[in-house]
Amino acid sequence: MTNDAEPVTREPLNAHTPAAALAERVTPTRAFYVRNHFPMPKVDAASWRLRLPGREVALADLRAMPQRSLEVVLECAGNGRTRMSPLPPGTPWGERAVACAGFSGVPLRDLLPPLPPGTRELLFVGADEGEAHGKSMAYERSLPVERALHPDTLVVLAMNGEPLTPEHGAPARLLVPGWYGMASVKWLVEVRALREPFRGFYQAEHYVYREQRGGAPDAPVTTTRVKSLIAEPREGAQVRVGARVRVAGHAWSGAAAIRKVEVSDDGGRTWSAARLESPASPYAWTPWTFDWTPARPGRIALLARATDAAGNAQPLEAPWNALGYGNHECAHVDVDAR
Numbered sequence: 001m002t003n004d005a006e007p008v009t010r011e012p013l014n015a016h017t018p019a020a021a022l023a024e025r026v027t028p029t030r031a032f033y034v035r036n037h038f039p040m041p042k043v044d045a046a047s048w049r050l051r052l053p054g055r056e057v058a059l060a061d062l063r064a065m066p067q068r069s070l071e072v073v074l075e076c077a078g079n080g081r082t083r084m085s086p087l088p089p090g091t092p093w094g095e096r097a098v099a100c101a102g103f104s105g106v107p108l109r110d111l112l113p114p115l116p117p118g119t120r121e122l123l124f125v126g127a128d129e130g131e132a133h134g135k136s137m138a139y140e141r142s143l144p145v146e147r148a149l150h151p152d153t154l155v156v157l158a159m160n161g162e163p164l165t166p167e168h169g170a171p172a173r174l175l176v177p178g179w180y181g182m183a184s185v186k187w188l189v190e191v192r193a194l195r196e197p198f199r200g201f202y203q204a205e206h207y208v209y210r211e212q213r214g215g216a217p218d219a220p221v222t223t224t225r226v227k228s229l230i231a232e233p234r235e236g237a238q239v240r241v242g243a244r245v246r247v248a249g250h251a252w253s254g255a256a257a258i259r260k261v262e263v264s265d266d267g268g269r270t271w272s273a274a275r276l277e278s279p280a281s282p283y284a285w286t287p288w289t290f291d292w293t294p295a296r297p298g299r300i301a302l303l304a305r306a307t308d309a310a311g312n313a314q315p316l317e318a319p320w321n322a323l324g325y326g327n328h329e330c331a332h333v334d335v336d337a338r
């Protein structure tokens, strides 16, 4: 391991952000969660080229262009899957497949020549490949043209002020702020213009909300749902009845700014507003704190519920779907009051 993230699976490497790192506004790169479908490819930065419709660029070309920097929360769509019941298939993520870092790179639209008429989507191809469900494939995902050409959709070269590390997609990855992490293709080697919607495995068979109960058609997983985490106190912490406890965490939403975070110590019957700090960028998470005084001894579940400016709020219970995506239930920690 060249990394402090905590493995969930080793080959391919999938690893949680350590709990202590979630208290920080900016997650150190070494602690940032890692999500890989295949073994990590070895990409030689010197010979690497990004193939674009009608042209190719080298790393030096990208470095010579104006860079855009943004602080961005990245969350795996499968984060919190193990809280769903019955347990859906897939990597058994707890609740720490999320982190927030500073990214910089070149807006994709600054790299693209005029697109062929009729282009509806852009396809992004990673250098990693392997077997999934008996088929050999690369990691490939598409974006609607409007989203791909958004000025904040970046071809990222650096994370927290340093060149990208192999785990996070060196030498260059896509970054789609506000969307679940699956859209941000690592080890990016090719961008293709498509006239038809892409139906590849990681687009049509994975990363879809599949209900299976009502027989509703699959819906694509896109924008990150409103969510919060409690970084302090930690799970199982001991607190004193009558003594003030600092409760702190972060909240984020891909749809709109965070408008409020509330805390409950009675299972969600009553809620009190937390104090919010400003996020470092519209895509960074919003730090929040709350002064809480435990009133009774025993095991107490603390809950946090974020609401965004579009009115989206976290539900008390995990919204179930067959592949286990988008669990944005209220954050919770159990503490022991004495």
Ligand code: MTE
Residues within 6 Å of the ligand: 032, 033, 034, 035, 036, 037, 038, 074, 075, 076, 077, 125, 126, 127, 128, 139, 167, 168, 169, 180, 181, 182, 183, 184, 185, 186, 187
């Ligand atoms: N890109 C490639 N090429 N291969 C992958 O397996 N995983 C995706 C995305 N990009 C993936 C990828 C998923 S599901 C997530 S959540 C993010 O990368 C995770 O990025 P990180 O490992 O830098 O945290």
